[in-house]
Amino acid sequence: MMIIATPQSMHFADRLPLQSGASLRDYSLSFETYGTLNADKTNAVLICHALNASHHVAGVYAGKEKSEGWWDNMIGPGKAVDTNLFFVIGVNNLGSCFGSTGPMHPNPDGPAGSGKLYGADFPVVTVEDWVNAQARLLDGLGIQTLAAVLGGSLGGMQALSWTLQYPSRVRHAVVVASAPNLTAENIAFNEVARRAITTDPDFHGGHFYERGVVPKRGLRIARMIGHITYLSDDVMNEKFGRRLRAVVKDGELGSYLYSTLEAEFQIESYLRYQGDKFAEYFDANTYLLITRALDYFDPARSYGGDLSQALARATAKFLLVSFTTDWRFSPKRSREIVKALLVNRRDVSYAEIDAPHGHDAFLLDDARYMSVMRSYFDSISKEVKA
Amino acid sequence: MMIIATPQSMHFADRLPLQSGASLRDYSLSFETYGTLNADKTNAVLICHALNASHHVAGVYAGKEKSEGWWDNMIGPGKAVDTNLFFVIGVNNLGSCFGSTGPMHPNPDGPAGSGKLYGADFPVVTVEDWVNAQARLLDGLGIQTLAAVLGGSLGGMQALSWTLQYPSRVRHAVVVASAPNLTAENIAFNEVARRAITTDPDFHGGHFYERGVVPKRGLRIARMIGHITYLSDDVMNEKFGRRLRAVVKDGELGSYLYSTLEAEFQIESYLRYQGDKFAEYFDANTYLLITRALDYFDPARSYGGDLSQALARATAKFLLVSFTTDWRFSPKRSREIVKALLVNRRDVSYAEIDAPHGHDAFLLDDARYMSVMRSYFDSISKEVKA
Secondary structure, three states, X not given: OOOEOOOEEEEEOOOEEOOOOOEEOOEEEEEEEEOOOOOOOOOEEEEEOOOOOOOOOOOEEOOEOOOOOOOOOOEEOOOOEEOOOOEEEEEXXXXXXXXXXXXXXXXXXXXXXXXXXXXXXXXXXXXXHHHHHHHHHHHHHOOOOEEEEEEEOHHHHHHHHHHHHOHHHEEEEEEEOOOOOOOHHHHHHHHHHHHHHXXXXXXXXXXXXXXXXXXXXXXXXXHHHHHHHHOOHHHHHXXXXXOEOOOOOOXXXXXXXOOOOOOOEHHHHHHHHHHHHHHHHOXXXXXXXXXXXXXXXXXXXXXXXXXXXXXXXXXXXXXXXEEOOOXXXXXXXXXXXXXXXXXXXXXXXXXXXXXXXXXXXXXXXOHHXXXXXXXXXXXXXXXXXX | OOOEOOOEEEEEOOOEEOOOOOEEOOEEEEEEEEOOOOOOOOOEEEEEOOOOOOOOOOOEEOOEOOOOOOOOOOEEXXXXXXXXXXXXXXXXXXOOOXXXXXXXXXXXXXXXXXXXXXXXXXXXXXXXXHHHHHHHHHHHHOOOOEEEEEEEOHHXXXXXXXXXXXXXXXXXXXXXXXXXXXXXXXXXXXXXXXXXXXXOOOOHHHOOHHHOOOOHHHHHHHHHHHHHHHOOHHHHHHHOOOOEOOOOOOOOOOOOOOOOOOOOEHHHHHHHHHHHHHHHHOOHHHHHHHHHHHHHOOHHHHXXXXXXXXXXXXXXXXXXXXXXXXXXXXXHHHHHHHHHXXXXXXXEEEEEEOOXXXXXXXXXXXXXXXXXXXXXXXHHHHHOOO
């Protein structure tokens, strides 16, 4: 049975104070829910998204067969996170371009009646800010405690942050392919992508909407860089290797074009295609905001870098999952979190999945990965009598 | 004693046929020499350069103390490659922007008398083409056989190619931090850098000289990407970590700026600085040409991917050196060359240096690395009675 998903929206009139000192008011959060909240309201699972995703986590939209949610392979009736048992909530974060209030929406604090869009004036939002906004959404839905909060990559950072900001509201945190903060190299890749966007002449300091242009050149480059870091060297070699675009018969040696401008290798046309596609739908200001949220996340920062101290507040039980070929957020980074939790004698399960797909693995079907998730959520369902 | 270097130039009227089918005529190669050619002409060592380097390998220019050649730490009187023993030749490759004929020079095959610059019409040059041009330079210098050809990274590919194109003219090939071809990921990084340049509105299809502009935005991005791949994750963490630009006293916690546009972390300002500097002096067309030469190099290609077969022609003795933290051209790639040579029962030495500096290590001082180079070149000097 396929879920038919229905996007919803909740409006918040009250100001949300942000970590930066700024605040947002009169904002909306887009969300979707799947399954049914039980009478005790103990079976809610919140899904936090990463860079290029949204509240549309599972199911399809009516009449649109190809509109599967981004984690539909894991979440649904009878799936690893079983919506016959759990009430699953997908939420789109502030600053996104997929429905919740973001840079392309009118700024209520702009010049009166101007209808001026936020653009670059949308305040910097952090993982902690997103979690606060998500907590208000749960308040609105009448949910006090989550059976689990689950996220991959940047979503995993939100899941981790939930256990620190609202320890009493989270029973389980499932943190997949994530890290306790970005390394210098991670920040470096984000910075190059941001510079590609902000130096695109069509960026106009972030106020490009009113000019009717989009900094597509920069978005394309940003996405191409991103894609390289999502894949493993191995999977790239297997998928593309040094194969040329020119179609050749078996055994024939394709000729080089000897061009610096044409896409010569398959990996090149793949990256160009991914870049072009992304630039058509993703927002440049959102890209900046989301990569900055990644850069800033660092719960150990206020504890002189001591992650164990930072995680002492967490009372949830944890499942951490990492993937061997993920060089963006390597298993080493997940192990740092595991270690810090163990120092605090927390209940932690950890699975290091031997998968070839790099960081992308967290979104893909892998029998061992899905089996770990299924058995962990099975045990949660028993615990909360879902 | 410091060498005072003197750049020289050699003109070639005859057409150089290129791998692509195109050709170059009336071109010049810039070069420098250090030390003295012995009477038997057996002590010549050719140095091949990588992306961002030139014929200025060692010494300084008269009156310019800070103008050390790019491998001055290794090459000079009493150094690992001792110019008291060897006659060392540095040569700038065709298509470069440091002196030899390149895209910013007049195209002799352009419209008569137009003086039109090559720009994007400069033909694609390959590693093999460069080696052919270098062989003509040696002819001009009256040198039949090289005691050694030495290069790092892309320079190592040239050294390897010398042993295949002119096996009888090379006694020793020293191939440092190199690879038998690029992986899909290597090509991917090159492609993103190229796209940043070619989609810069100031690129004008490669004919930007006549418009008096430079595609600096693209060059900056290209360099930033390059820098990330030259360094190791470890050395970036050690050098920059998550440190902020804001100067803070010991023990104080610097404040985040909460900005998507400002450089917040030290790694960001480092990369921006490197990008800005590069865009001031490097040529965009040269960047495209050199990265394409990297992409295309693949001696095993004509042998169905069988590197052992490809290297069967080589008769030189080899030293290969790789660095443990080099993820651009990892030790694994050097070992592929070693293995293919051993299959052919060639004389191969191999040193895998445990160094933290990533790909950049081949340019840096490292006691073990320098000691390996010194002892290898000592033995060459005895062999050739230098």
